[in-house]
Amino acid sequence: xxxxxKIAALAGVSVxxxxxxxxxxxxxxxxxxxxxTGAGAAYGNAVMNGAQIAVDExxxxxxxxxxxxxxxxxxxxxxxxxxxxxxxxxxxxxxxILLGTVTSGSCLAVSTEAAPDADNIFMLTPSGSQxxxxxxxxxxxxVCFSDPDQGSASxxxxxxxxxxxxxxxxYNSSIDYSKGIYATFRQEAEEQPFEIVAAEAFTxxxxxxxxxxxxLKDAGAELVYLPFYYDEIAVVLKQAKDMDxxxxxxxxxxxxxxxxxxxxxxxxxxxxxxxTPFSADAEDELTVNFVTKYQELYGEVPNQFAADAYDxxxxxxxAIEKAGATPDMSxxxxxxxxxxxxxxxxxxxxxxxGMTWNAxxxxxxxxxxxxxxxxxxxxxx
Amino acid sequence: MKFLSYLINGISxxxxxxxxxxxxxxxYGIAKMLNFAHGDVIMVGAYxxxxxxxxxxxxxxxxxxxxxxxxxxxxxxxxxxxxxPLLSAASSLAVLITAxxxxxxxQNVVLLIFGANAKSFQSVVSLPNLKLAxxxxxxxxxxxxxxxxxxxxxxxxxxxxxxxKTGQAMLAVSEDKxxxxxxxxxxxxxxxxTFAIGSGLAAIAGVLLCSAYPSLSPYTGSMPGIKAFxxxxxxxIGSIPGAFLGGLLLGIIEILAKGYISTELSDxxxxxxxxxxxxxxxxxxLGRKMQEKV
Numbered sequence: 001x002x003x004x005x006k007i008a009a010l011a012g013v014s015v016x017x018x019x020x021x022x023x024x025x026x027x028x029x030x031x032x033x034x035x036x037t038g039a040g041a042a043y044g045n046a047v048m049n050g051a052q053i054a055v056d057e058x059x060x061x062x063x064x065x066x067x068x069x070x071x072x073x074x075x076x077x078x079x080x081x082x083x084x085x086x087x088x089x090x091x092x093x094x095x096x097i098l099l100g101t102v103t104s105g106s107c108l109a110v111s112t113e114a115a116p117d118a119d120n121i122f123m124l125t126p127s128g129s130q131x132x133x134x135x136x137x138x139x140x141x142x143v144c145f146s147d148p149d150q151g152s153a154s155x156x157x158x159x160x161x162x163x164x165x166x167x168x169x170x171y172n173s174s175i176d177y178s179k180g181i182y183a184t185f186r187q188e189a190e191e192q193p194f195e196i197v198a199a200e201a202f203t204x205x206x207x208x209x210x211x212x213x214x215x216l217k218d219a220g221a222e223l224v225y226l227p228f229y230y231d232e233i234a235v236v237l238k239q240a241k242d243m244d245x246x247x248x249x250x251x252x253x254x255x256x257x258x259x260x261x262x263x264x265x266x267x268x269x270x271x272x273x274x275x276t277p278f279s280a281d282a283e284d285e286l287t288v289n290f291v292t293k294y295q296e297l298y299g300e301v302p303n304q305f306a307a308d309a310y311d312x313x314x315x316x317x318x319a320i321e322k323a324g325a326t327p328d329m330s331x332x333x334x335x336x337x338x339x340x341x342x343x344x345x346x347x348x349x350x351x352x353x354g355m356t357w358n359a360x361x362x363x364x365x366x367x368x369x370x371x372x373x374x375x376x377x378x379x380x381x
Numbered sequence: 382m383k384f385l386s387y388l389i390n391g392i393s394x395x396x397x398x399x400x401x402x403x404x405x406x407x408x409y410g411i412a413k414m415l416n417f418a419h420g421d422v423i424m425v426g427a428y429x430x431x432x433x434x435x436x437x438x439x440x441x442x443x444x445x446x447x448x449x450x451x452x453x454x455x456x457x458x459x460x461x462x463x464x465x466p467l468l469s470a471a472s473s474l475a476v477l478i479t480a481x482x483x484x485x486x487x488q489n490v491v492l493l494i495f496g497a498n499a500k501s502f503q504s505v506v507s508l509p510n511l512k513l514a515x516x517x518x519x520x521x522x523x524x525x526x527x528x529x530x531x532x533x534x535x536x537x538x539x540x541x542x543x544x545x546k547t548g549q550a551m552l553a554v555s556e557d558k559x560x561x562x563x564x565x566x567x568x569x570x571x572x573x574x575t576f577a578i579g580s581g582l583a584a585i586a587g588v589l590l591c592s593a594y595p596s597l598s599p600y601t602g603s604m605p606g607i608k609a610f611x612x613x614x615x616x617x618i619g620s621i622p623g624a625f626l627g628g629l630l631l632g633i634i635e636i637l638a639k640g641y642i643s644t645e646l647s648d649x650x651x652x653x654x655x656x657x658x659x660x661x662x663x664x665x666x667l668g669r670k671m672q673e674k675v
Contacts, residue, residue: 039598041498173645201644205604207594210390211639211647218383231499235596238501242510242521263435263597264501 027070028063028327030055030316031090032126032309033083033110034102036075039231042257043305047102047126048073049298050306053290054313064317067327071313076101080109087113091121096331097320097338098123099312102305104130104147104177111136122335124316124342126308129253130176134361139339141361143308143315143351145277147177150252151184151227153367154275158223159192163248163273166197168221170212170236172228173201181227181252197221202232209236213245223248230257237268248273256303259375266375277351278307279370279379287350301376304351311349318345386518387640388633393524395632397593400531400586401609402616402624404579407538410619411555411575414473417480418459419583420606421487426452426584427591427601428491431502441505448584456580457573459483465569484603491599499598502591523593530589534582535625542621547574555619608635608651615655617668626666631655 032051034044055071063069072093074086083106090098098114098121101107107128114121115137123140125133129147134140145153158164169185172178182199189196198219200212213236216224224247226233233255240246251258251274258269280291280301290310294302302310316338323341325334347355352365370377401423408416429451433444463483467475508522542548553561554571562568590605591597608631616627631651638650658666 037496038492039499041496203645203648205600207590207596207601207605208390208394208636210393211387211636212644214383214386214390215640231596231598234499234501235594238595243519262498262500263431263503263595265503 026327027068028097028320029070029072029093029095030097030099030313031093031095032071032073032098032100032102033076033086033090033106034073034100035078036073038077040078040103040229042230042260042303043127044073044075044102046303046305047100047309049294050290050302050309051099051126051313053293053297054310058313058317064320065324065326069313076103076106078103078106080105083107083109084113091119095121096327096329096334097121097316099309099316100125100128102127104128104133107133111140114140116335120332120335122331122338124312126312127253127305131180138359138361139335141339141342141357141363143312143355143363144253144304145365145367146362147180148184149362150275150367151181151186152188154181154225154227154250154252155185155188155192157275157367157369158225158250159189159194162193163250164221164223165194166220167194167223167225168197168216168219168247169199169225169227170209170216171199171201171226172204172232174203175228177254178228182225185225185227194223206232207235209239210243213240213243216247217243217245221247223250226251226255229254230261233258234261234264234268237272238265241268250274252276253304256305259372260300260303269372270374272372273369273380274372275367275369276304276377277365277368278304279368279377281370281376281378286348290350307350311347311351311355314349315342315345315347315355318347382518383640387636389518389520389524391633391636392528392629393521393593393632394636395612395629396524396527396531397586397590397605397628398609398612398632399625399628400527400534400582400589401605402613402628403531403534403538403621404582404586405610405613406616406618406621406624407582408575408579409613410621411551412464412468412572413555414464414468414476415480415610416464416576416579417477417606417610418483418487419579420602420604420609421484422452422455422459422580422583422602423587423590423606424597424599424602425455425487425491426587427502427597428495429584430505430588431500431591431597432495434503434505435500441507445505445585445588448588449581452580452584452587453577456576456583459580460573460576465572468572488599488603495599499596502595502597504592504595505588506592521593523589527589527593530585531625531628534585535621538578538621547571551575611652611655614665615658617665620665620667623665623667630666 034047035041036044055069059068076083076086087110107125114123126143129144131146134142171182198216249272255274319338319341322345323337342357355365369380371380426448430444430448433439433447463479506523506526511520550566550571612627612631613624616623635651638647
């Protein structure tokens with residue numbers, strides 16, 4: 001009896017092994033990593049939801065090269081070590097391609113693991129914007145703009161549209177994201193017809209921005225550039241209102257998410273301008289379709305991160321098709337051919353038309369700006 | 382004018398530190414232990430008020446009352462479960478480590494219940510801003526309420542300790558626990574009352590902190606908690622007027638350092654001032670040796 005049970009168990013195990021390997025060959029396994037809980041959860045969930053919509057559409061339309069796509073998201077709680085753990089558990093799941101990670105810090109940590117001299121897994125980050133976070137290997141690409149590009153694009157936009165002559169900046173000196181954007185903003189500003197009258201820093205954990213705001217107010221700033229995240233921007237806007245300081249507020253992708261902060265008085269955000277490649281009110285068919293689906297499924301207007309992830313999935317599809325990769329290939333084989341195909345494709349998506357990539361992994365597309373009006377994003381010229 | 386507006390901002394920040402420091406100094410003065418979880422009790426108080434306002438739509442004053450009740454119960458609970466068993470048994474180090482444990486415990490419980498997304502706390506103070514000198518100087522309603530509450534609490538605490546029987550018992554416990562017990566004072570009960578008052582104050586501090594600086598997350602209490610602890614040491618830990626003075630000075634120094642020297646170095650400057658003061662006067666500004674602590 002005992003012996004029989006053993007044999008039966010063995011048989012069971014081998015059948016299970018067989019079926020799992022058979023499954024692995026049938027589908028493309030694509031994973032993502034991002035903050036699904038905790039600080040920055042708005043970003044991680046947007047990416048997961050946006051990518052899921054694309055996966056469902058692709059699967060319904062027959063998949064990639066005839067194979068269905070399996071998609072799995074792992075939580076990193078905005079923590080670099082947890083991101084590596086999440087990456088390893090995706091590897092155990094036999095992930096072939098990584099559509100991630102969502103944030104720059106985690107991306108930097110995971111990029112060395114995914115590089116060709118390590119695991120060699122193809123990596124396309126939808127929203128990791130720090131310059132170096134895709135620099136560990138030539139199989140790493142991004143959908144969004146890099147931080148330096150955001151900084152210079154902001155300065156050019158402010159200059160070309162004559163939004164202000166005196167510009168003030170507040171930035172977070174304890175994160176690379178904020179410092180990086182500020183550095184290129186400052187550099188580009190020298191070429192532009194406005195002057196940076198004051199630039200004030202703060203560090204993580206600060207609750208009081210009154211001294212910084214006071215010095216910008218005294219310097220007569222007509223526009224204040226805020227290259228940091230929405231949690232802190234919410235506090236800055238409140239304190240500025242308390243001191244009757246009402247310049248034009250100009251943010252980058254970190255400001256995206258401001259309207260989702262629970263309990264936030266949305267009237268404070270009225271008129272804020274942010275540089276983002278995606279505006280949910282655009283009237284082209286692709287955007288309307290995406291926004292409608294997203295609202296039906298998740299009950300909110302998608303932000304730029306959701307759009308980046310949606311585009312990311314279609315970019316992967318285009319690159320895989322171009323490369324002729326099939327699901328029975330190993331992650332490393334896919335990486336070697338898809339990275340070549342990436343530089344040859346051109347994709348029309350939510351965040352840009354005719355997007356192309358260079359061998360460094362940087363996208364080429366033109367930035368857009370949106371303004372918050374009556375609690376929604378409205379595209380600007 | 383610029384100096385005056387920095388000064389006002391400094392008082393605004395300092396009054397929040399002061400109100401937190403009062404709780405620290407109260408518990409230290411009597412129980413002779415550093416309750417490092419105090420900052421997190423503040424955070425719990427703010428969440429309690431937030432939940433009342435957002436989910437139960439209670440008016441602000443009722444939310445503050447609920448928060449005070451929640452924190453008072455929590456404070457007594459923490460004291461009974463986590464600290465009391467250690468008070469007699471082990472060194473004061475054991476209590477200190479436990480306090481750090483309680484701090485992480487509270488953060489993670491709140492993380493589990495409310496999630497880690499920062500919430501935007503709506504001010505419970507509806508007092509309009511006070512504008513002086515044609516609007517060049519602007520004092521927010523929250524600042525006025527915080528400073529007034531701080532002074533009221535300080536006076537009430539001083540009166541409570543010097544005029545009531547429980548207060549006298551606290552003084553006795555702070556001077557010598559053993560002797561107090563021999564004189565028929567219920568030492569454990571007195572310490573529990575101290576924690577109840579300290580934690581009730583924490584609730585008020587939490588609500589005012591988040592009214593002034595409206596971002597609320599499970600980690601909201603930690604940095605202001607550390608700064609307020611510094612303020613309490615600065616003013617002389619155990620001294621109630623010292624906590625008030627230390628808090629205000631710390632806030633003013635921080636803002637002036639940001640305004641005139643460097644926004645990045647402000648914390649370094651604040652803590653350097655602390656080190657210098659303590660080198661010159663090791664008991665803090667108003668701290669005295671043994672006598673009249675509390």
